Amino acid sequence: MKVIRSEVIGYCKGVARAISIVNEAIKLGEELNLKVYSLGHVVHNPQIVNKMQEKGVEIVEESDADIVEPGIIVLRAHGVSDNTRRKFLDKNFYIYDSTCPIVLKEQLLVERAPNNSTIVVIGGQNHPESIALKNVETPNEKLIISEVEDIINIPADHDLFVVMQSTFPSGMSRDIFTALKNFATKNNIKIEFANELCNSNQRRRNAVAKLAKQCNCIIVIGGKNSSNTRGIYNYCINQGVETYLVSNKEEVPLHLFKYDVIGLATGTSTPPFVIDEIEDYLIRGKNET
Numbered sequence: 319m320k321v322i323r324s325e326v327i328g329y330c331k332g333v334a335r336a337i338s339i340v341n342e343a344i345k346l347g348e349e350l351n352l353k354v355y356s357l358g359h360v361v362h363n364p365q366i367v368n369k370m371q372e373k374g375v376e377i378v379e380e381s382d383a384d385i386v387e388p389g390i391i392v393l394r395a396h397g398v399s400d401n402t403r404r405k406f407l408d409k410n411f412y413i414y415d416s417t418c419p420i421v422l423k424e425q426l427l428v429e430r431a432p433n434n435s436t437i438v439v440i441g442g443q444n445h446p447e448s449i450a451l452k453n454v455e456t457p458n459e460k461l462i463i464s465e466v467e468d469i470i471n472i473p474a475d476h477d478l479f480v481v482m483q484s485t486f487p488s489g490m491s492r493d494i495f496t497a498l499k500n501f502a503t504k505n506n507i508k509i510e511f512a513n514e515l516c517n518s519n520q521r522r523r524n525a526v527a528k529l530a531k532q533c534n535c536i537i538v539i540g541g542k543n544s545s546n547t548r549g550i551y552n553y554c555i556n557q558g559v560e561t562y563l564v565s566n567k568e569e570v571p572l573h574l575f576k577y578d579v580i581g582l583a584t585g586t587s588t589p590p591f592v593i594d595e596i597e598d599y600l601i602r603g604k605n606e607t
């Protein structure tokens with residue numbers, strides 16, 4: 319069996335940075351004998367989260383700021399609101415902020431939006447990045463829209479200032495952009511698209527489109543709770559190639575060993591050792607059968 323890796327695979331820069339920040343926090347925790355916490359999952363990958371927990375990192379929620387013993391808190395790559403940051407600062411936590419610089423820039427753009435505009439966040443209703451963008455402290459009305467139908471909830475009497483969750487699927491966002499422009503024209507209001515694009519996902523998708531032409535099927539490796547991993551999975555399916563989403567080698571379907579060429583792709587938070595493990599398994603498994 320031949321296994322071909324996508325030309326863009328593994329961590330994006332923001333995730334690589336977040337993981338190195340967690341490791342710095344763990345080191346400081348050992349030096350100062352302080353407990354290290356992570357606010358939710360720093361990145362959406364089960365193996366990374368397990369490894370962090372093995373090193374003593376405890377996952378907490380915002381409401382735990384009042385309960386747990388103060389220590390070092392790592393804020394996730396998707397960003398958090400100022401209010402959340404303040405909660406932990408007020409309780410004397412050391413803060414390690416792993417917010418991706420691209421996400422941070424988008425939060426700054428929201429802060430500078432004209433006061434009388436409605437801020438529209440295109441993204442998942444429950445995605446931490448969209449929620450953090452919505453919770454940036456400004457006087458504007460803000461809402462998250464995930465599909466064209468949500469536009470009905472936007473007030474028609476204020477200009478629009480639009481930002482977008484960095485990993486939101488581009489196909490869906492194109493439809494929403496068009497519908498928002500039509501909404502603005504119809505209501506005679508201004509619209510400004512201020513979304514800071516992360517080209518990491520687009521490069522990943524382009525690489526996957528190329529891979530789809532070279533193999534019998536694609537295995538997308540990553541966390542099932544990772545929206546960008548699911549985005550890559552759906553993108554592969556849309557390319558018309560048989561596709562499987564797995565988070566470890568145990569989940570690789572056995573019937574795939576009949577294929578001659580398998581492609582490997584990942585979301586932005588899949589660790590290199592998991593990719594190596596699955597690649598080895600596919601190659602070794604073929605030799606053993």
Ligand code: SF4
Pocket residue numbers: 330331332333395418419420421484485516517518519586
């Ligand atoms: S996908 Fe882009 S915006 Fe999101 S963490 Fe990675 S580099 Fe940052």
